[in-house]
Every structure is written in C-alpha cells, then in structure tokens.
Amino acid sequence: MIPYGRQSIDEDDIAAVAAALRSDYLTTGPRVEAFEADLAQATGAAHAVVCNSGTAALYIAARALGLGPGDVAIVPSMTFLATASAPFLAGAEIVFADVDPDTGLMRPEDLERAIAEARRRFPEGRLAAAFVVHLNGQCADMPALKALCDARDLFLVEDACHALGGATRRADEPEAAGREARVGDTRWSHLACFSFHPVKTIAMGEGGAVTTQDAALAEALRLHRNHGMVRDPERWRHRDMGFDAGGEPNPWYYELETPGLNFRVPDVLCALGSSQLKKLDRFVAGRAEVVAHYDRAIAGLAPAILGPAKVPWGRPAWHLFAARVDWATLGVERGAAMRLLRAQAVGTQVHYIPLHRQPFWERRYGRQDLSGAEAYYAAALSLPLFAAMEYADVGRVVQSLEKLSAGAAQPRSP
Structure with missing residues (x-):
C-alpha cells in the first residue's frame, strides 16, 4: 500500500x-x-x-x-x-x-x-x-x-x-x-x-x-x-x-x-x-523532486486531472500533492474513485472539508457562501507524497489514475 x-x-x-x-x-x-x-x-x-x-x-x-x-x-x-x-x-x-x-x-x-x-x-x-x-x-x-x-x-x-x-x-x-x-x-x-x-x-x-x-x-x-x-x-x-x-x-x-x-x-x-x-533540507528536496515527477507524469491526464496550482513567489515545502480533479469529466464520483484506488493499493485523502460547512459553525453562524473554498474542496484529491517516495511509486499512482480514467470512459453494461 x-x-x-x-x-x-x-x-x-x-x-x-x-x-x-x-x-x-x-x-x-x-x-x-x-x-x-x-x-x-x-x-x-x-x-x-x-x-x-x-x-x-x-x-x-x-x-x-x-x-x-x-x-x-x-x-x-x-x-x-x-x-x-x-x-x-x-x-x-x-x-x-x-x-x-x-x-x-x-x-x-x-x-x-x-x-x-x-x-x-x-x-x-x-x-x-x-x-x-x-x-x-x-x-x-x-x-x-x-x-x-x-x-x-x-x-x-x-x-x-x-x-x-x-x-x-x-x-x-x-x-x-x-x-x-x-x-x-x-x-x-x-x-x-x-x-x-x-x-x-x-x-x-x-x-x-x-x-x-x-x-x-x-x-x-x-x-x-x-x-x-x-x-x-x-x-x-x-x-x-x-x-x-x-x-x-x-x-x-x-x-x-x-x-x-x-x-x-x-x-x-x-x-x-x-x-x-538535521535532515530537513533533504526531506524538502525529496518532496520537491516527487512533485516535479508527478507534474510530468500526470500531464497526459489533463483536463480531467491536474496537479496543484503553483504560486509564483518563494519555495514551497510540499506537504501534500493536492490534485485538482474534474469529476464530471473523469466520469466517476470522488468516493468511488478513492475506493477504486485503494483497491489498487493507492491511498488518497481529501484536504479539507471547508470549515464554514462544518455543522458546529453552521449552527453558530449560519450558512455562508464562500465559493472559492467550496470550488477548491469539490476538486481536491491528495495523492501520496512523502520524502522516501520513489519514482516507481509515482508511476504506480499515475497508472492507477490512468486505469481509473480509462475505466470511467468505458460504456457501462445495461
């Protein structure tokens, strides 16, 4: 896994x-x-x-x-x-x-x-x-x-x-x-x-x-x-x-x-x-290399799946590879996609559910319309990312995404 x-x-x-x-x-x-x-x-x-x-x-x-x-x-x-x-x-x-x-x-x-x-x-x-x-x-x-x-x-x-x-x-x-x-x-x-x-x-x-x-x-x-x-x-x-x-x-x-x-x-x-x-610089550099490899590997899955949007200032210390997924284009719901990926030994997560939609805050402050947060959440899927991850691991993840995309594109039996 x-x-x-x-x-x-x-x-x-x-x-x-x-x-x-x-x-x-x-x-x-x-x-x-x-x-x-x-x-x-x-x-x-x-x-x-x-x-x-x-x-x-x-x-x-x-x-x-x-x-x-x-x-x-x-x-x-x-x-x-x-x-x-x-x-x-x-x-x-x-x-x-x-x-x-x-x-x-x-x-x-x-x-x-x-x-x-x-x-x-x-x-x-x-x-x-x-x-x-x-x-x-x-x-x-x-x-x-x-x-x-x-x-x-x-x-x-x-x-x-x-x-x-x-x-x-x-x-x-x-x-x-x-x-x-x-x-x-x-x-x-x-x-x-x-x-x-x-x-x-x-x-x-x-x-x-x-x-x-x-x-x-x-x-x-x-x-x-x-x-x-x-x-x-x-x-x-x-x-x-x-x-x-x-x-x-x-x-x-x-x-x-x-x-x-x-x-x-x-x-x-x-x-x-x-x-x-003592290993902080190595960990940060290792994660950056994995992110760069992801960016190259998933380029062929656009526009259904995109990598994280980058800001133009500074150097990130990548904690999450938050892919942006157009679920309608992909043709599969997020929960189903996560279960299918897990069946192929690929763990994923969603970061995060917008706080203003959490029941406690809705009870306290009422429903709010924060469209940017909701749009980000709707597309988010965190793919595996850690310092010891190898290019072969990235390849496995992307191959699983390709299978997911290909499977979703197949017509379903009546």
Whole structure:
C-alpha cells in the first residue's frame, strides 16, 4: 500500500530516541531546550517554543496574543479543524475568509472581505487577529497580508503546519533578488505555528511549536504551555511566600498567573525532533523532486486531472500533492474513485472539508457562501507524497489514475 503520507525514520533517529530513553529525563528535560534552539536556527526565528501538537501550538499562540471573549479572529475556511477551534477555545469569535479556488490560499482580497464581514457581524467586538494557512506547503502572500493587518491593527498568525522548510518573498520581487524569508522567521507575522505529526515534513510522533521574534510573546507562549504557572522569582507577587527570610527564592514555590493546561512535550520526542531537523533540507528536496515527477507524469491526464496550482513567489515545502480533479469529466464520483484506488493499493485523502460547512459553525453562524473554498474542496484529491517516495511509486499512482480514467470512459453494461 502506498499511503498518502508517511514518516521517514532512519537509524540515527532510533539511536537518538534510545539515548533519550536511557537518560534521566523522559518528560521535560534538556532535549526540549535543545530542540527549541535547533528549530529557531532552522527557521531564523529568535525564539521557538515547543509543545505537544500543532493544535496546541495554535491554541497557545491565541492565548499568548491575549485573544478572549469579545475578540474576533479571521480564519480561512480551507484548513484543518484546529485553525479555527484554537482561537475559538481561547474565547474569540470566528469569521471565515474565502480562498483562491485553485490554490486554496487566502488572498489579500479574501482577507479584506472577511474584515468587512467581521465588522458587520460583530460591530461591538474587537477585530484582533487573522490566521493565515500555508496550505499544502505553499505560502500565502505574506507581505501583502501583513500590510493589511498592520493597517487595521491586527495580529497575524501563520498556520505553517504544512510548510516547515519553505521560504517566501514579496510577490513583486524576482527570484534572483535573494530576499526570501524562511517560513517561521516571522518577518511578516507575529507568530508561526508548526506541526510534527508523522505525515509532516519532520516527525516527532506528535508535537508542535510556535516561533517568533518577540521575547514577550515567547514568554507568554511558555506560560500557556505549562498550566499558566510562573516559576520565575522576579515575577512572583507574594514575596512573603516565595522567598525566605534571607531573600532567597523558595525552591518549591510557583504561582498561577492564569488558568491553563498542560501542553508540554516529552524529552524523548524532542530527541527525535532534533534528529529529524538535521535532515530537513533533504526531506524538502525529496518532496520537491516527487512533485516535479508527478507534474510530468500526470500531464497526459489533463483536463480531467491536474496537479496543484503553483504560486509564483518563494519555495514551497510540499506537504501534500493536492490534485485538482474534474469529476464530471473523469466520469466517476470522488468516493468511488478513492475506493477504486485503494483497491489498487493507492491511498488518497481529501484536504479539507471547508470549515464554514462544518455543522458546529453552521449552527453558530449560519450558512455562508464562500465559493472559492467550496470550488477548491469539490476538486481536491491528495495523492501520496512523502520524502522516501520513489519514482516507481509515482508511476504506480499515475497508472492507477490512468486505469481509473480509462475505466470511467468505458460504456457501462445495461
């Protein structure tokens, strides 16, 4: 079976995990800070705060920005559940933005329309933040989105869970300008969130992180990662409880600044993360080679099946190969096609069901018409893509698609 996604684990990864298991720490220990330093270096950020999932990363990002009741956050409809659930669980109301029907990315004009809708729907609320998603590993137009957010005093958060290892630049600058920003350096945002789920570019089993250039935001992220607990003596309010008669901090003491949850990540997973990060460039390059081979191999299936639409700025770190399928032209429904492909040992998936069509959000905000998101969803089919995938695997996938297309073209028996 060729799955739609899979981790790449080598002997050095296993050795790193084994060394962590033999150490004195399984949960929070020195490998957490080591991984954070490695990730900050890999992304170009001043600070990286690791946590136990991409969902947790989005949540602690929302909390660090102070999102809460009375606030409104804008989220593109084409993304996984967590991008909207995280700021909502922090207390904010959500307004969904449309996306480009070909790339699935939120454009500046989509954000502008969502801002107008937020002000119409929540005239008494504080429009506080926009979350942008680098879908499939391609970056949105960050400089343009950041300019919009700056003009309206909005925080801008990157959901970069698909995009570790990618880079972007201004849309009006040529590739040779050499002014690319690495995803996660937050040149054009306040925070960037990552996931290290096994199908992502690097794997930790489960894990996530937030990067930023802002030291105060980094401190807030650490607070919300660990119960809202303060262990820094300089920040304690009850000095009579926190210090002894000689003015020394009591070693057991801590204070609760704000109620929070446990989003810490174990040392053993950070050991795997640091080992995987050493291979980030290789993983990104391997995925790019597979995508290029796919593009050549499926060219003969147009117009029924097309590869992902590409944006002209930056370098993607491909997470998904999101084919665009005209199901009517192909002559088969998507569910039936996925079952037929699975019977030929080819795994596929659909990324994603538009959030504004999810029952919870429909109950809360009513039915919405976001035609770009619905058009993207209607055509989407994620084909297998992972760093260790070989050209022969791509050939098998495309041959299965060719059989599917040929089978659908045959007249059915009466």
